[in-house]
Amino acid sequence: MIAFDRVSLTLGSFSLKDVSLTIGKGDYYFVVGPSGAGKTVLLEAIAGLHSPGSGRILLRGEEITALPPERRGVALVYQDYSLFPNMTVSENVSYGLRVRGMRKGEARAGVAGLLERFGISHLADRYPGTLSGGEQQRVALARAVAVKPEILLLDEPLSALDPVTQEKFIEDLRRLHREEGLTIVQVSHSRRETHLLATRVGVIIDGSLVDEGEAEVVLNRPRSREVAAFVGVENILDGTVTANENGVATVDAGGRTFEAVTEAAAGEAVTLCIRADDVALAVGTDPSARKAMAGRVVSVVENGPVAEVKVDCGVILTAVLTRRSARDLSLVPGTPVTLSVRATAVHVIRG
Numbered sequence: 018m019i020a021f022d023r024v025s026l027t028l029g030s031f032s033l034k035d036v037s038l039t040i041g042k043g044d045y046y047f048v049v050g051p052s053g054a055g056k057t058v059l060l061e062a063i064a065g066l067h068s069p070g071s072g073r074i075l076l077r078g079e080e081i082t083a084l085p086p087e088r089r090g091v092a093l094v095y096q097d098y099s100l101f102p103n104m105t106v107s108e109n110v111s112y113g114l115r116v117r118g119m120r121k122g123e124a125r126a127g128v129a130g131l132l133e134r135f136g137i138s139h140l141a142d143r144y145p146g147t148l149s150g151g152e153q154q155r156v157a158l159a160r161a162v163a164v165k166p167e168i169l170l171l172d173e174p175l176s177a178l179d180p181v182t183q184e185k186f187i188e189d190l191r192r193l194h195r196e197e198g199l200t201i202v203q204v205s206h207s208r209r210e211t212h213l214l215a216t217r218v219g220v221i222i223d224g225s226l227v228d229e230g231e232a233e234v235v236l237n238r239p240r241s242r243e244v245a246a247f248v249g250v251e252n253i254l255d256g257t258v259t260a261n262e263n264g265v266a267t268v269d270a271g272g273r274t275f276e277a278v279t280e281a282a283a284g285e286a287v288t289l290c291i292r293a294d295d296v297a298l299a300v301g302t303d304p305s306a307r308k309a310m311a312g313r314v315v316s317v318v319e320n321g322p323v324a325e326v327k328v329d330c331g332v333i334l335t336a337v338l339t340r341r342s343a344r345d346l347s348l349v350p351g352t353p354v355t356l357s358v359r360a361t362a363v364h365v366i367r368g
Contacts, residue, residue: 024072
């Protein structure tokens with residue numbers, strides 16, 4: 018539905034460099050990357066707020082590089098909501114319909130269902146300055162959806178919300194995507210939002226698209242160490258293949274041996290990526306367990322319902338358990354444990 022064909026764009030000292038990507042109809046596409054990487058610039062280029070210096074932007078196969086924003090069928094919601102302070106909630110939500118020629122009364126009646134859907138009917142006559150951040154964000158989203166866009170662009174919509182409101186808003190977005198079949202492109206720093214909502218992901222670093230594809234692939238089988246670190250792979254180890262038999266390699270990583278499914282040959286330097294939830298942990302030592310690694314707990318950090326457990330087993334590995342499990346096992350620094358990792362859970366980056 019949306020395609021960037023070798024798009025480059027310069028704004029002051031920042032440059033978007035030779036970006037090519039495809040966003041399909043109905044995708045929930047996340048654009049992720051560090052601050053200043055160019056995520057919002059890419060979003061605004063889709064909306065028509067910036068013109069590429071070179072390359073093409075296509076919509077439904079037709080070039081729209083020079084098409085003005087109002088003719089693109091796109092709605093953009095910024096993280097600061099950008100509501101009109103002198104308009105009520107109802108007037109804000111119906112604004113786009115009135116701009117398109119609908120009478121004020123008709124427009125207000127036309128958005129009544131949207132107000133109810135987003136749980137803001139009771140706020141219809143309130144002004145933005147009297148609303149919480151979560152309420153303002155719902156108003157901004159309802160206003161964007163009111164004009165029935167083909168594409169919804171969201172610039173870090175959850176960044177200013179408290180955790181409880183974030184949870185509710187994530188469900189709102191999931192339901193909106195599912196029920197409306199909207200194509201949504203969202204800029205985010207949050208790995209959790211990406212895991213929960215994305216169907217496809219593009220990773221931008223320093224203005225370049227460094228990884229792109231299905232969310233499960235980008236998040237769990239990244240192309241580079243840099244991407245692995247950004248998407249939150251907890252265990253990233255440099256190693257050398259010592260043997261490979263029938264596609265199962267033995268890799269020495271800092272004195273510890275791991276098995277991994279890869280075609281990498283003996284002597285090849287590789288990077289191993291292991292998600293924390295793929296590291297099995299048991300209390301005590303079990304030398305009979307195949308490929309088990311004995312170690313001691315370094316730290317236990319509770320994060321909501323889960324606990325991240327760092328273990329020194331010659332290398333530092335992070336495992337994740339439920340908070341209840343970590344407490345039931347009485348895990349504290351110094352506790353002896355055994356770790357194991359399946360070969361199929363180890364992603365290998367070559368070169």
